[in-house]
Amino acid sequence: GGGGGKICQQADTGQLAILYLSLALAAVGAGGIRPCVVAFGADQFDETDPKQAAKTWRYFNWYYFVMGASILLAVTVVVWVQDNVGWGWGLGIPTLAMFLSIVAFGFGYPLYRNLNPVGSPFTRLVQVSVAAWRKRKVGAVADPRELYRNEEIDGPISVGGKLLHTKQMR
Numbered sequence: 001g002g003g004g005g006k007i008c009q010q011a012d013t014g015q016l017a018i019l020y021l022s023l024a025l026a027a028v029g030a031g032g033i034r035p036c037v038v039a040f041g042a043d044q045f046d047e048t049d050p051k052q053a054a055k056t057w058r059y060f061n062w063y064y065f066v067m068g069a070s071i072l073l074a075v076t077v078v079v080w081v082q083d084n085v086g087w088g089w090g091l092g093i094p095t096l097a098m099f100l101s102i103v104a105f106g107f108g109y110p111l112y113r114n115l116n117p118v119g120s121p122f123t124r125l126v127q128v129s130v131a132a133w134r135k136r137k138v139g140a141v142a143d144p145r146e147l148y149r150n151e152e153i154d155g156p157i158s159v160g161g162k163l164l165h166t167k168q169m170r
Contacts, residue, residue: 040112042056042059042060043113043115078090078094
């Protein structure tokens, strides 16, 4: 009922391949951009300046608020447009928004602070995993000043060049 006598054709192998490739690329893109954009935004602030440190927290608050609001718009307004106005507009609005964001990024790129990566994250991951396995039965020290500190190594990955020690995950 209500289909106007048209029969929906099943997708052929080529169409399914394009669909699955598109979904895979979208997943890789989202998985690559989301953690990077947060870190890239935080790199724009100088952690050694107390005024900048406060702006970093404001940035994170606004970032997550805007991300939540954009998801809300995507699942309400854009879906409403697709259902009530048409798929052309429903897909065109996000495409136009993405194009404008790319243009804004391109024009703003010279203004960004770009920090070069330091070391390999995989090396650090393996080092931590091996150390955790070797020390899995070692008890915690009573005085936190006895714990290992290396400001040169910890500096690029922590606030103020020191990793803060806590009682969590001992």
